[in-house]
Amino acid sequence: MPFLPIVERELRVGARRPFTYWSRLAAAAFALLILVAMYALAEVSKGAIFTAGQAQFAVLKWLSFIFACSAGVFLTADTVSEEKREGTLGLLFLTDLRGHDVVLGKLISSSVTAFYGFLAVFPTLALTMMFGGVTVGEFWRMVLIISNTLFVSISAGLLVSSMSRDAVKAINGALLVIVLLLGGLPLADFILAAGDIMKFHPVLSLASPAYLFWSAGPLLPRDYWLCVGLQHALGWMMLIFCSVCVPRTWQQRTSRTGVHRWNWLRGGSGASGSGRRLLDKNPVLWLAVQDRWLRWLVWVLVLAAVGQFSWAVIETARSSQTPMPMGPARVAVGSPSTASTRTVTTTNGTTTVMFTTSTSTRIATSRFAVSTISWLLALGFKIWVALQACRFFIEAIRSGTLELILVSPVGPAEIVKGQARALLRIFLVPALLLLLMQVTVGIQGILEMRHSLGGVRSMPIGSFDIVFMQVVSLTAGIMNSITVLLALGWFGMWMGVTTRKVPVAVLKTVGFVIVLPVLGLTFASGMFFAMMMAASTFGRFPFWVAPLLYCGLNSAKDLAFIFWSRNQLFTRFREMAAQEARAVTLSPWPPVVAAKEAAIAQ
Amino acid sequence: MNAETSAPPLAPPPAPPIPAVSTVGLTRTYGTMTALNALDLTVNRGDLFGFIGSNGAGKTTTLRILATFLAPSAGQARVLGHDVVRDADAVRHVIGYMPDFFGVYKDMEVTEYLDFFGACYKIPTAQREKTVNDVLELVGLSEKKGALIGALSRGMQQRLGLARVLIHDPQLLLLDEPASGLDPRARIEMMAILQELQRLGKTIIISSHILSELQTLCNRVAIIEKGKLIYSGPVQGVRDQMASGLVIWVKVAAETDRAIELLKSRSEVAEVAPVDGRIKVTMVNHDIDHSCIADTIVRGGLKLVGLAEDELGLEEVFLRVTRGETQ
Ligand SMILES: Nc1ncnc2c1ncn2[C@@H]1O[C@H](COP(=O)(O)OP(=O)(O)OP(=O)(O)O)[C@@H](O)[C@H]1O
Numbered sequence: 001m002p003f004l005p006i007v008e009r010e011l012r013v014g015a016r017r018p019f020t021y022w023s024r025l026a027a028a029a030f031a032l033l034i035l036v037a038m039y040a041l042a043e044v045s046k047g048a049i050f051t052a053g054q055a056q057f058a059v060l061k062w063l064s065f066i067f068a069c070s071a072g073v074f075l076t077a078d079t080v081s082e083e084k085r086e087g088t089l090g091l092l093f094l095t096d097l098r099g100h101d102v103v104l105g106k107l108i109s110s111s112v113t114a115f116y117g118f119l120a121v122f123p124t125l126a127l128t129m130m131f132g133g134v135t136v137g138e139f140w141r142m143v144l145i146i147s148n149t150l151f152v153s154i155s156a157g158l159l160v161s162s163m164s165r166d167a168v169k170a171i172n173g174a175l176l177v178i179v180l181l182l183g184g185l186p187l188a189d190f191i192l193a194a195g196d197i198m199k200f201h202p203v204l205s206l207a208s209p210a211y212l213f214w215s216a217g218p219l220l221p222r223d224y225w226l227c228v229g230l231q232h233a234l235g236w237m238m239l240i241f242c243s244v245c246v247p248r249t250w251q252q253r254t255s256r257t258g259v260h261r262w263n264w265l266r267g268g269s270g271a272s273g274s275g276r277r278l279l280d281k282n283p284v285l286w287l288a289v290q291d292r293w294l295r296w297l298v299w300v301l302v303l304a305a306v307g308q309f310s311w312a313v314i315e316t317a318r319s320s321q322t323p324m325p326m327g328p329a330r331v332a333v334g335s336p337s338t339a340s341t342r343t344v345t346t347t348n349g350t351t352t353v354m355f356t357t358s359t360s361t362r363i364a365t366s367r368f369a370v371s372t373i374s375w376l377l378a379l380g381f382k383i384w385v386a387l388q389a390c391r392f393f394i395e396a397i398r399s400g401t402l403e404l405i406l407v408s409p410v411g412p413a414e415i416v417k418g419q420a421r422a423l424l425r426i427f428l429v430p431a432l433l434l435l436l437m438q439v440t441v442g443i444q445g446i447l448e449m450r451h452s453l454g455g456v457r458s459m460p461i462g463s464f465d466i467v468f469m470q471v472v473s474l475t476a477g478i479m480n481s482i483t484v485l486l487a488l489g490w491f492g493m494w495m496g497v498t499t500r501k502v503p504v505a506v507l508k509t510v511g512f513v514i515v516l517p518v519l520g521l522t523f524a525s526g527m528f529f530a531m532m533m534a535a536s537t538f539g540r541f542p543f544w545v546a547p548l549l550y551c552g553l554n555s556a557k558d559l560a561f562i563f564w565s566r567n568q569l570f571t572r573f574r575e576m577a578a579q580e581a582r583a584v585t586l587s588p589w590p591p592v593v594a595a596k597e598a599a600i601a602q
Numbered sequence: 603m604n605a606e607t608s609a610p611p612l613a614p615p616p617a618p619p620i621p622a623v624s625t626v627g628l629t630r631t632y633g634t635m636t637a638l639n640a641l642d643l644t645v646n647r648g649d650l651f652g653f654i655g656s657n658g659a660g661k662t663t664t665l666r667i668l669a670t671f672l673a674p675s676a677g678q679a680r681v682l683g684h685d686v687v688r689d690a691d692a693v694r695h696v697i698g699y700m701p702d703f704f705g706v707y708k709d710m711e712v713t714e715y716l717d718f719f720g721a722c723y724k725i726p727t728a729q730r731e732k733t734v735n736d737v738l739e740l741v742g743l744s745e746k747k748g749a750l751i752g753a754l755s756r757g758m759q760q761r762l763g764l765a766r767v768l769i770h771d772p773q774l775l776l777l778d779e780p781a782s783g784l785d786p787r788a789r790i791e792m793m794a795i796l797q798e799l800q801r802l803g804k805t806i807i808i809s810s811h812i813l814s815e816l817q818t819l820c821n822r823v824a825i826i827e828k829g830k831l832i833y834s835g836p837v838q839g840v841r842d843q844m845a846s847g848l849v850i851w852v853k854v855a856a857e858t859d860r861a862i863e864l865l866k867s868r869s870e871v872a873e874v875a876p877v878d879g880r881i882k883v884t885m886v887n888h889d890i891d892h893s894c895i896a897d898t899i900v901r902g903g904l905k906l907v908g909l910a911e912d913e914l915g916l917e918e919v920f921l922r923v924t925r926g927e928t929q
Pocket residue numbers: 579582584586632635636637655656657658659660661662663664702811
């Protein structure tokens with residue numbers, strides 16, 4: 001088998017990476033933790049919030065699905081492109097290897113990493129059957145869907161990777177393809193149905209893992225298998241296309257004329273006036289804003305979102321006196337599952353329903369689109385901040401430039417400040433625009449609420465000021481949005497210094513700063529509610545305390561990340577940069593692998 | 603010397619010159635691996651100093667420590683009087699360091715690149731353009747000003763690296779294998795540039811494992827192996843210290859055995875052995891006058907056909923030294 005050498009090499013490199021080892025362990029521990037936590041939650045609330053089995057299954061399957069989808073972005077999007085940058089891909093093609101050998105090698109090696117993760121999670125998923133409410137058929141259907149999704153996502157990542165050279169472009173490309181696959185296809189069907197959910201007929205959606213995942217339960221066996229088959233075929237098609245692409249795209253592309261074709265996109269030359277000023281202020285700042293590709297992407301998408309948002313506002317205002325969309329912009333910047341959103345939806349759930357019924361389908365659709373797009377944008381924006389924060393250092397260390405800068409009078413403090421200011425330059429204004437959207441919607445919502453309550457400022461249940469609560473949760477949400485971006489930036493920088501691969505650094509940043517804390521806080525607030533319910537202190541408690549507490553904890557977490565990362569960056573920068581400067585692995589992890597490695601090498 | 607003796611009697615004696623580099627017990631470990639083991643090295647000002655060692659000997663590690671990029675695990679290093687740990691900032695201003703694997707952003711222009719590092723060394727804007735032009739002139743890259751670095755050949759990139767090192771006019775240059783990957787012509791050009799720089803008063807440390815090029819270029823060398831200093835001193839001294847005595851090859855028309863007997867009786871000769879019909883004569887040391895050999899044979903009534911001094915090159919010395927160390 002001609003691709004075996006590559007698989008072997010990949011597996012060996014993978015085994016040497018601490019990440020491979022840790023991810024497996026972490027996945028199993030994590031799944032088990034969720035299982036236990038949710039069981040505890042169900043017990044404490046005595047089944048009032050949910051019953052154990054089904055809820056555990058739902059949460060675990062969602063998490064697995066999200067992981068499977070993101071595998072393409074974080075595991076494969078930068079594999080082939082990385083080899084292109086390093087120049088090792090060309091070496092492979094100087095041997096007898098063909099395109100499909102390389103692609104299959106990469107596929108197997110990356111899916112093995114991901115698959116180990118799943119193998120670690122599946123037993124836990126199966127455990128949920130013990131708690132009842134989950135059938136064996138349901139379990140296996142879900143296992144198949146998630147594995148298949150993983151395959152499709154990995155293939156899509158590989159395809160994008162084979163067409164790019166730059167890590168940032170590859171990651172964004174994979175993000176785009178996967179978002180299109182998940183949301184784009186059903187959306188197209190929806191548009192084909194003229195925006196009427198009743199006339200929705202899945203055609204393109206059949207190829208979307210998200211559609212299959214969403215409707216796995218009600219789907220007929222025939223349709224289920226059709227979907228699975230189609231998606232599997234799609235995965236293979238992408239792989240074949242990828243094999244065709246790879247041998248054609250590995251050559252160096254530096255223009256021999258020595259002149260930039262995309263000068264305006266790349267950034268100003270050092271000789272120009274503004275470049276000079278930046279250079280004098282902080283050379284690292286100048287270097288870090290050189291590549292403007294991401295900056296343009298952020299601007300284009302943020303402006304598109306603002307445009308769309310304004311359109312939605314105008315449209316709503318024109319078609320009737322119906323109020324503004326409430327949900328979308330609140331999630332636009334803040335994380336989608338903050339307690340403010342959750343608790344607010346529980347309390348103003350009735351009002352929301354009232355709004356939707358009084359509006360036309362078209363507006364409902366546009367509202368849905370706005371909320372989805374702004375949700376995606378909010379997520380994308382966070383990933384971009386993390387990406388830009390870590391990528392500069394990873395590239396500077398890898399190219400040896402950081403070594404050269406560090407032996408000049410420019411010290412770590414100046415380097416870190418330069419990069420921090422570069423991040424500000426790139427993201428400040430777009431972030432302010434997004435915040436503005438959030439504030440606008442929040443204020444509008446509050447005004448609408450006052451209007452619709454018609455002067456009645458306190459609700460009959462309990463005795464609290466709903467408008468006051470809205471103000472509190474809006475303020476807290478805004479504060480969260482700001483701190484989380486700062487935390488992503490600072491922690492991302494530190495990950496950039498300590499991690500060698502861009503996608504891994506982004507994954508760690510987003511995982512530690514957002515995903516894990518959100519899960520933890522959600523669990524904690526669930527517990528809080530459950531205990532309050534159990535103690536029947538429910539009505540007596542001032543309601544605005546909950547979102548405030550949640551957001552306070554969230555921001556405290558962000559501040560902790562910011563201070564810790566800053567401290568690390570300012571004190572240990574030189575040490576880390578010097579260790580990583582050379583692509584020598586100090587000691588393989590775990591030691592068992594090290595011994596095996598040594599044995600193989602001899 | 604004369605200046606010293608004719609100096610006015612009341613003037614204080616001149617302070618001993620601060621060496622460009624001096625290390626005491628310099629040690630660096632990576633985990634359990636000792637890359638540098640108690641290195642004591644002194645480089646005088648104005649030296650063109652060759653730093654020789656095989657792969658993995660610890661050359662790069664030493665230069666990185668001197669460049670303040672790595673911290674030593676133990677020991678001290680001073681560069682032009684400044685400690686590399688405590689006085690790192692002062693050191694950075696006076697050194698220019700060129701790594702073996704050297705970092706470029708391939709899609710940056712040559713002048714942008716130099717401009718950037720000029721700014722890193724806080725050269726005022728007004729002065730920077732002129733400096734950039736000057737160093738490019740010096741390394742012969744003036745025509746390539748606007749080119750992308752990725753489009754330069756290996757030799758040109760190397761010269762650009764040298765230009766970068768010179769941008770802040772450092773007194774000490776630390777060059778890690780600056781000639782690797784260069785063709786003979788480019789190598790000679792590089793050497794000429796280095797000699798020119800030495801003439802301008804700079805101290806240069808250049809690491810390499812190619813000895814022949816350092817033999818003619820450097821005035822002093824150090825040899826390290828497995829992190830230990832084996833030799834440090836003038837180039838000519840390497841041979842004397844490292845090689846055993848001078849070897850003379852003698853060929854006589856007949857009666858080889860008698861010739862051997864005769865030669866063995868001389869006190870200057872340490873060892874005599876027949877090799878392939880010739881006689882290998884090893885003298886007791888290296889500086890000895892070997893005319894006595896021809897003399898002995900001719901006086902003994904034998905016919906001397908050939909006599910040659912063994913040209914033991916630095917390469918061979920190097921091989922011997924390193925072999926001896928690894929065994
Ligand atoms: N970052 C690192 N991590 C672990 N070991 C290292 C590291 N850097 C160097 N070493 C080890 O230190 C020793 C000395 O390395 P060094 O790079 O100084 O050698 P060198 O003389 O420059 O060799 P070469 O001629 O190949 O450039 C080597 O055995 C190397 O494996």
